[in-house]
Amino acid sequence: MDFLTSKPVCTPMVKTTPLHQQDNDPYNDPVLYRQLVGRLLYLTNTRPDLSFAIQHLRQFMAAPTIKHYKAMTCVLRHIKGTIGQGLFYPNHSIIQINGFSEYYWASCPDTRCSISSYLMFLGDSLIYWKSKKQNTVSRSSFEVEYYALAIATCEIQWLTYLLQDFQISFKEPALLYCDNASARCIASNALFHERTKYIEIDCHVVRERLQHKLFHLLPITTEEQVVDLLTKPLEPKPFSYLLRKLVIENLFSPA
Known part of the structure; x- marks a missing residue:
């Protein structure tokens, strides 16, 4: 064709x-x-x-x-x-790691596996992103969200080590945005609820880094969750809105 x-x-x-x-x-x-x-x-x-x-x-x-x-x-x-569309990297920006974590529960109609995604910004520049279907079926949307949160936490830790190895000064702590209230609550809670025992390792990973002030875990509305672009198909209007938040520019568009 x-x-x-x-x-x-x-x-x-x-x-x-x-x-x-x-x-x-x-x-x-x-x-x-x-x-x-x-x-x-x-x-x-x-x-x-x-x-x-x-x-x-x-x-x-x-x-x-x-x-x-x-x-x-x-x-x-x-x-x-x-x-002509691509990522735009401004030459002036505060060097701070900003992460966004999201999921799409049981999205695969054939296997009912979920999709977990995350985005990592260094200041205003998008430097890393990933969208992947999980290998196993999750029993609840909370489990998928917390799994995605744990992976994003490990990525923030890795980026922190990388900046330190290059001796680059950056603002601490990092910021990690999550739109799931249950995941944020359990990450900040010292007591594990009965329903979290089967994902206790992920809970410990997130809580330990949070207590050591590696990052702040912040809420975000679903409409502002930019990583939705990596988890599911969107209508043209929200797609265009979130695209601008990723600092993606079109070289052929009028200034």
Whole structure:
């Protein structure tokens, strides 16, 4: 298919079109599908807004269907309309680690595994991000959120060590934003509730770092949670709003 004349779209994935393993007829050229996914993976190094869509499509590389290929064309049409888009790094910013942690519970319709994601900023610059489907099924949304929180905590610790090794002065403590009130409450509570025993290791990881003032755990509204871009497909309006918060600029857009 020739995409040079195709119409651009606002988002890389349509929210109302969930994808399954076998939800349509097999695509007649699976090699082409795999090649496209492999090439698009490189774009996620500079385009965090594509991370969710591409990691979602790569799950179907073994046996892609026509519906999966059509979802792929949506990503390509979005790239066509945002060809000059990329991360912007300001030359003046307070050097402080700011993290955002989020989850999407039981999002996979085939396995009911969840997606956990996080973003790491150094001042106003986005320097690290990840969106990954978990390997096991979680029994509650709280478990998924706390798992994502523990992973983000370890990343903050690693970035802190890295800055210290390079002898770079930075503002302490780091800030970690989480929109789950239960996770924040248990992270700050010395007593573990009965329902947290099966994730006690993650609880200790977060609480220990929190008590040592590695970071402050702060609330954030769902509308302001920028890492939503990495956990689920969004409508055009919230997608564009959160994109601006990631300091992603389009070189071809008017100033």
